[in-house]
Amino acid sequence: MSSRSPGREASIDVLRAAAIALMVLVHFVENLSGQYGGDDGTLPGVSRSWWLPMGLAAPVFTFLSGVSYRLLCAAHRRRGWTDTALSKSTVRRGFFLIGLGFLFNVVVWLPEDVFNWDILTFIGGGILVMEVARRMPDGVVFLAAALVIAVAPAMRDATGYAEYWVAGSYDYDFTLADVAIGWLVTGYFPIFPWLAYPLIGFAAAPSLLSGSWRRLPIGIVLLAASAMVTLGWSALPAVVTGGAVTAWTMFPASTAYVLGTLGATWLAVTVMHQLLDDGDSPRGHWLVSWATPLSRHSLSMYLLHHVAHIWPLWAYGLATTGDARSLWQKAIAPAASVALAAVFVVAAAEICRAADRWHIPTAESFMRWLCD
Numbered sequence: 001m002s003s004r005s006p007g008r009e010a011s012i013d014v015l016r017a018a019a020i021a022l023m024v025l026v027h028f029v030e031n032l033s034g035q036y037g038g039d040d041g042t043l044p045g046v047s048r049s050w051w052l053p054m055g056l057a058a059p060v061f062t063f064l065s066g067v068s069y070r071l072l073c074a075a076h077r078r079r080g081w082t083d084t085a086l087s088k089s090t091v092r093r094g095f096f097l098i099g100l101g102f103l104f105n106v107v108v109w110l111p112e113d114v115f116n117w118d119i120l121t122f123i124g125g126g127i128l129v130m131e132v133a134r135r136m137p138d139g140v141v142f143l144a145a146a147l148v149i150a151v152a153p154a155m156r157d158a159t160g161y162a163e164y165w166v167a168g169s170y171d172y173d174f175t176l177a178d179v180a181i182g183w184l185v186t187g188y189f190p191i192f193p194w195l196a197y198p199l200i201g202f203a204a205a206p207s208l209l210s211g212s213w214r215r216l217p218i219g220i221v222l223l224a225a226s227a228m229v230t231l232g233w234s235a236l237p238a239v240v241t242g243g244a245v246t247a248w249t250m251f252p253a254s255t256a257y258v259l260g261t262l263g264a265t266w267l268a269v270t271v272m273h274q275l276l277d278d279g280d281s282p283r284g285h286w287l288v289s290w291a292t293p294l295s296r297h298s299l300s301m302y303l304l305h306h307v308a309h310i311w312p313l314w315a316y317g318l319a320t321t322g323d324a325r326s327l328w329q330k331a332i333a334p335a336a337s338v339a340l341a342a343v344f345v346v347a348a349a350e351i352c353r354a355a356d357r358w359h360i361p362t363a364e365s366f367m368r369w370l371c372d
Helices: 010-033 057-078 083-109 119-133 138-159 176-186 196-208 213-231 255-276 285-296 298-321 334-358 363-371
Strands: none
Touching: 010 057, 010 255, 010 285, 010 298, 010 334, 057 083, 057 119, 057 196, 057 255, 083 119, 083 298, 083 363, 119 196, 138 176, 138 196, 138 255, 196 255, 213 255, 285 298, 285 334, 298 334, 298 363
């Protein structure tokens, strides 16, 4: 038996911490430097160049939310939880994250972006769906995820996805129709196709963490499928491309992007499980000891890193120009943003250690107190 806490795997903690670090890097550079000095108004690298790892953090994080929920359910059952108790806890947790997501949008991104359907509201909704999925055979869950991926492009084409994105950002009207369409199709992290990530993570968790290298070919097949879709993109109909000209995009999450990031995440989980997880104690102790506090407090880190760079941006813009958003994406040079992101990640790891050491209340402890 592992010496780690029930329901935790070293490999999952390391991958989640890596996703947090990538998320911090991307958000700092995008929000502070996204239009800094670009000839066409957009910094090369934020949208196109290889050096910024665009689009990797969210797939890993949402996939792992499904894996973690599967592990959490198993841990609760070992503790003697009834099915009813598990259902109540899951539903409370899902609605807690949805409510927190709306509050976060208002407090950080200002009230006009309350319904932008960011990742917190998505993960909360995904947890509610997984409450249903856990009662189904894994094969049915995989099929549901495949259908979610398959129909997403046609839904984007039918709803006019591009009309909701102005200058690279999601823009909607405060109407019931726009809010509903945003949740389903056109927001930052809509149900179609993003729901596929936690569903596949949930259904695949037992086989991915079974201690076998034989799962690697599935990740390779997904990557190959992504490459084939990308190469044949121009010949595919609109119901497959969603009307997008480019094959690989995160907003919207194109079919090539979804298949490719699913394949990469599948390979990462398989390989890291083999390298790090052990029957008695995890290998790579130094890496695991750094990653575990960040992973354990991933929700707090998501909230804190936004506050740490967005609130000063709004305050300085308001103080100097009278418009809180005036410096968004053009406040500082990208090198400075990268440096600030690195400083934040180092500081965040220490903050998380201190929270554990001194039992400081966190977003996670409040969620457990309220939901469990």
